[in-house]
Amino acid sequence: MTYVIAQPCVDVMDRACVEECPVDCIYEGKRSLYIHPDECVDCGACEPVCPTEAIFYxxxxxxxxxxxxxxxxxxxxxxxxxxxxxxxxxxxxxxxGITRMPPQNQG
Known part of the structure; x- marks a missing residue:
């Protein structure tokens, strides 16, 4: 696995990372985004554009x-x-694990 999207994305899903990803490896679930480990090329382009700082190596x-x-x-x-x-x-x-969570990051 390479990059992982964590808790700050749940129920936010800004999608700036999706627009920045050059290989189209960030998938949208119902409440969060996910990076496909076999498709990600470890370029790191997604990490700095995430406004919630949810993306980590x-x-x-x-x-x-x-x-x-x-x-x-x-x-x-x-x-x-x-x-x-x-x-x-x-x-x-x-x-x-995500579906069982109460609403997150609702400010």
Whole structure:
């Protein structure tokens, strides 16, 4: 895995990272965004444009958000390898760990 989108994105989904990604590897779930680990080329273009600072290189992910690695894996276990987010569009699901959360980041 490469980059992971963590808790600050849940229920926000600004999508600036999606627009910046040169390889179309950021997928939209119902409440969060997810980076496909096999499609990401580790360019890091998504990280500085995220207004909520939710994107981390896996090794730099804060301990409090380590579960987001598993959430990302679970999202793609269900979705598979579609080969690009744009052609697929938003999905109507998230991993159970995200769906069980109360509303997040609502200011």
């Amino acid at each position: 896996e090794d730099d992910l804060p301990d409090e958000w380590e579960d987001y690695i598993d959430f990302n894996v679970a999202f793609f276990d269900e979705l598979g390898d579609p080969g690009g987010a744009a052609k697929l569009g938003p999905q109507d699901f998230d991993p159970e």
